[in-house]
Amino acid sequence: MEKKQYIEAGKIVNTHGVHGEVKIQVWLDSPEFMRRFKTLYIDSKPVKLISSRSHKGFLIALLDGVEDINAAMSLKNKTVYIDRADAPLRKGEYFLCDIIGASVVTEDGESVGCRSRLLLLHDILPPALPHRICSEYRCRKRSHNCKADRGYVIHYVN
Numbered sequence: 001m002e003k004k005q006y007i008e009a010g011k012i013v014n015t016h017g018v019h020g021e022v023k024i025q026v027w028l029d030s031p032e033f034m035r036r037f038k039t040l041y042i043d044s045k046p047v048k049l050i051s052s053r054s055h056k057g058f059l060i061a062l063l064d065g066v067e068d069i070n071a072a073m074s075l076k077n078k079t080v081y082i083d084r085a086d087a088p089l090r091k092g093e094y095f096l097c098d099i100i101g102a103s104v105v106t107e108d109g110e111s112v113g114c115r116s117r118l119l120l121l122h123d124i125l126p127p128a129l130p131h132r133i134c135s136e137y138r139c140r141k142r143s144h145n146c147k148a149d150r151g152y153v154i155h156y157v158n
Contacts, residue, residue, distance in 0.1 A: 006041055006081040007095055009034060015072040016060045022072050024059040024080055031059040034082075041081040 014023040026034050031054035039046045040063070048064035066072050089095075104112050 009082040010080045012075045012078045018069045020066040020068050020072045
């Protein structure tokens with residue numbers, strides 16, 4: 001399966017203040033993860049991230065070219081993307097969009113199908129999860145509004 005170059009990273013849900021800042025609902029691991037990026041993409045156009053800070057689980061961002069509340073308001077409800085090339089992941093980390101469609105096999109190599117969806121779990125995995133069939137995944141994102149092509153980072157758990 002071919003990986004997408006641009007990954008959904010969040011949605012601009014509102015303005016913040018009167019100086020052009022926007023409030024982004026982050027679909028990545030955390031607002032801190034999103035702060036690492038120097039360039040975001042909105043409507044397929046690169047937009048430089050001038051400054052940002054985490055606030056109550058959201059990212060408050062000042063974007064290049066967004067000078068006032070009117071410009072910020074025009075971005076409301078826009079999806080924000082990141083470039084995969086700007087997102088180096090550590091060993092064992094994956095984006096959810098890369099896991100959907102993956103083959104699922106037992107420890108013996110027997111194919112049991114294809115992963116069609118992911119169940120996002122909190123810190124504790126249920127003990128009834130069949131370890132011999134399913135790989136266990138834990139997502140650091142504490143949200144239930146997940147969509148398969150969003151950019152959550154997940155971690156393989158041994």
